[in-house]
Amino acid sequence: MHVGSWTAVTVDEVEKLIASDAISANKTCQLDPAPTWLVKEMRGLLAPFVALLFNKSLDTGCFPAEFKQAVVRPLLKKSGLDTAEMKNYRPVSNLSFLSKLLEKVVRDRLQAFLDSSDLMPPTQSAYRKFHSTETAVSKVYNDLLLAADEGQVSALCLLDLTAAFDTVDHELLLLRLERQFGLRGTVLQWFWSHLSGRSFQVLYGGSMSSIVYILCSVPQGSVLGPRLFMLYSADLEDIAKEHCVTIHSFADDTQLYLHCSRNDTTTTIARLEQCIVDINYWMSANRLKLNMDKTELLWAGMRRSLSMGDGSFPSLQLKGLSSHQVNMLECLE
16 A cells, blocks of 8 residues: 555644644744744634645645755753763754644544555554554563463563754655555655755854755654654664564664573574674674673573572673563562
8 A cells, every 4th residue: 555645734633623722832943933932822814824824835746945954952861961972962953833833734644554554563662543652661571471370581671862853864764664554645745855955054152153054864853763764764673573673663673582491592693693793793884883882781580590500690792782681570570
């Protein structure tokens, strides 16, 4: 199944979207021509014109150039950190209110298509109805408990990516949207327009930097960015299946795990290592980077199973990988 055109935006839809955006009620980007509170207050008057603009964008497959600009504010990750160290700052990207509103219109249509076509990655808990971080944790934890009840131990690997959203290749993403998820025609053209020609300026201390043009990545601070990354990285599930490794993700956070008897831990770790090697190859080919320093290995099981033998467990042996072993004893009995 594929989709080549968008359904039209109605005035009522736009008005409801503006009214429901409580988070942005008191936030205004410097790029906005009018404060957000005023747009919300005058939504009945503005909705017909906004709907006309949005329909023009969807019909022509063109994302407005003014919507592609962002203002980045560097904020300290924690109070008390050294303000002279750039690594202590988190860049917060602000986009105009109308640009995010248009993205919400597309998000709702894209999600409806993915759901109706059963194209959502089944092991991904982000951006799915009735799924959340809570259901993701519950799924993984329940699997560990079931294995422990059978006297098995579990090797759980927590993967971490370096600046995951920042290195997404636009050509690869568009190719994936077309071939794997069936986006065609004006719809695919719209996403190309949405990704290309973007820029940002950094605002710090009341001064604005020169314009920086973006050549890759999904837009930071955008509505569609996290969903596009989720579709971009959907192949990870296939790699895990090839190695018979269970996988579960929430956005860019991915967990791999295997269950085994206490006497089979060495073989299990070898299988998990090969899966991670193949995932690392895939990430390199797709312009992503596995953060070896923050990738962790945890062993879980009942206290009796974990204390059998000499009580030691094999760790991941991968070049540049710093693995941390944690025995989750108190949680499993």
